[in-house]
Amino acid sequence: MYNKKVVVGLSGGVDSSTAAAILHHQGYEVIGLTLWLMKGKGQCCSEGMIDAANICEQLGVPHEIVDIRELFQTNIVDYLVSGYSAGITPLPCSQCNKTVKFGPMVQYAREKLQCHRIATGHYAQINYDQVTGRYQLLRAVDRNKDQSYFLYDLSQELLAATIFPLGKLQKAETRRIAAEYHLTTADKPESQDLCLVETNGSMRAFLDKYLAPKPGEIVDTSGKVLGHHDGVHHYTIGQRKGLGIAAPEPLYVIALDAVNNKVVVGDRTTATLPECTVNQVNWVSIAEPSTPIQAEVQIRYRSQPTPVTVIPLENSRVRLVFAQPQFSITPGQAAVWYEGEKVLGGGIIEQFT
Numbered sequence: 458m459y460n461k462k463v464v465v466g467l468s469g470g471v472d473s474s475t476a477a478a479i480l481h482h483q484g485y486e487v488i489g490l491t492l493w494l495m496k497g498k499g500q501c502c503s504e505g506m507i508d509a510a511n512i513c514e515q516l517g518v519p520h521e522i523v524d525i526r527e528l529f530q531t532n533i534v535d536y537l538v539s540g541y542s543a544g545i546t547p548l549p550c551s552q553c554n555k556t557v558k559f560g561p562m563v564q565y566a567r568e569k570l571q572c573h574r575i576a577t578g579h580y581a582q583i584n585y586d587q588v589t590g591r592y593q594l595l596r597a598v599d600r601n602k603d604q605s606y607f608l609y610d611l612s613q614e615l616l617a618a619t620i621f622p623l624g625k626l627q628k629a630e631t632r633r634i635a636a637e638y639h640l641t642t643a644d645k646p647e648s649q650d651l652c653l654v655e656t657n658g659s660m661r662a663f664l665d666k667y668l669a670p671k672p673g674e675i676v677d678t679s680g681k682v683l684g685h686h687d688g689v690h691h692y693t694i695g696q697r698k699g700l701g702i703a704a705p706e707p708l709y710v711i712a713l714d715a716v717n718n719k720v721v722v723g724d725r726t727t728a729t730l731p732e733c734t735v736n737q738v739n740w741v742s743i744a745e746p747s748t749p750i751q752a753e754v755q756i757r758y759r760s761q762p763t764p765v766t767v768i769p770l771e772n773s774r775v776r777l778v779f780a781q782p783q784f785s786i787t788p789g790q791a792a793v794w795y796e797g798e799k800v801l802g803g804g805i806i807e808q809f810t
C-alpha cells in the first residue's frame with residue numbers, strides 16, 4: 458500500500474520521465490500529468506503527450522492530460538507579443554512556471570486527484586528552514602543545468618507542495634538512471650531553451666506571426682538618425698548584430714522607444730549601467746527585509762552572478778546597485794539575487810524612464 462501520492466508533471470522529455478521513475482521506485486503512488494499548452498507539434502504538444510503516455514504505460518501509472526491552451530495563450534503568447542511591441546524583452550519561462558505550470562498543477566492535483574504533492578524534472582532544490590519557517594529555493598547541484606533563475610517567482614505555498622527529484626543529480630546521472638530503467642525517452646535529445654519556438658525557428662519568426670512590420674528610425678542618444686528598422690519588436694537591449702549601420706566603433710541597442718517607434722543605439726559605455734529598478738518582486742528564501750542587503754545577482758539566465766546591494770522600495774520593488782556597472786540590462790528580463798546557493802528573491806527589470 459502506498460502512503461505517499463504525487464502528481465508528476467510530464468512533458469515527454471527525459472528529465473520529467475526520470476523524475477517520475479525515481480519517485481515510482483521510491484514507493485510513491487505516481488500520477489502522470491501533462492499540461493496541453495499549445496496547438497500543433499512540439500515538446501509540450503502532441504508529441505510530448507504521446508511520449509508522456511508511453512512513460513506512464515511503462516511505469517504502470519495513470520496519466521492525465523489537462524487542456525490549458527487558452528491559459529497559455531493569454532498568459533504567455535499574448536504577454537510576449539504585447540511586451541515586445543511595448544519595447545521590452547519579456548521572460549516567458551518564470552511567468553509560465555508560476556501561472557501556467559505549478560499553479561494549475563497544484564490546483565488540479567488537489568481538487569481532482571486529492572493529492573497534495575507535485576513533482577517536476579526541474580534542476581533546483583527546495584529546503585524547509587525550521588528556524589524561519591520558510592521554504593528555501595536552492596540552486597541545483599549540476600550548475601550547468603541549474604533552473605533556479607526561472608523558479609524565483611514561486612510562492613511559499615507552491616514550494617511547500619513541490620518535489621524536485623533531480624535537484625541533486627548531474628544531468629549525466631539522470632540519463633544513466635533513465636537508461637537503467639529502460640525508459641523509452643532515455644535517448645531523447647535535449648529540448649530547446651525556448652519551447653514556443655518551433656524547431657530551428659527564431660523568436661523573430663514567432664513574433665512575425667503576430668506583429669506586422671512597423672518601420673521607424675534608428676537614432677543615437679542625441680536623436681541623430683543613423684539608420685532604419687522594421688519594428689522595435691525585432692530588437693533587444695545590448696544587441697549589436699543586425700543593426701545595419703556602419704560606424705567606427707561597435708554600436709549597441711541601448712533603449713527601445715516604442716511610443717516614438719525609435720531604436721536608440723550607443724557605444725558600449727552607454728549600454729552599461731550602475732543601477733536599475735526591479736518590480737513584481739518575490740522574496741523566496743527570506744522574508745522581505747526592511748533595510749538594504751548584500752547579495753549576488755543574475756540579470757539574465759546565463760549571466761555570471763555579480764555583487765549587488767538590494768535596496769527594498771515600496772510596492773514590491775527594489776533598487777539594485779551593482780558593485781560593477783552591468784552591460785545590457787534588459788527591461789522585461791528577471792533579476793534574481795542569491796546568497797551562495799540560495800535564491801533570496803527576484804523580480805522583473807523595469808523600463809528606464
Ligand SMILES: Nc1ncnc2c1ncn2[C@@H]1O[C@H](COP(=O)(O)OP(=O)(O)OP(=O)(O)O)[C@@H](O)[C@H]1O
Binds near residue numbers: 472578647648
Ligand atoms: N506540458 C507540460 N506538462 C506537465 N509538466 C511539464 C510540461 N512541460 C514541462 N513540464 C515540467 O517542467 C519541467 C521543466 O520543464 P522544461 O521545459 O524546462 O523541460 P526540460 O528541463 O527539458 O525537462 P524534460 O526533459 O522533462 O522536458 C519538466 O521536467 C516537467 O516536469
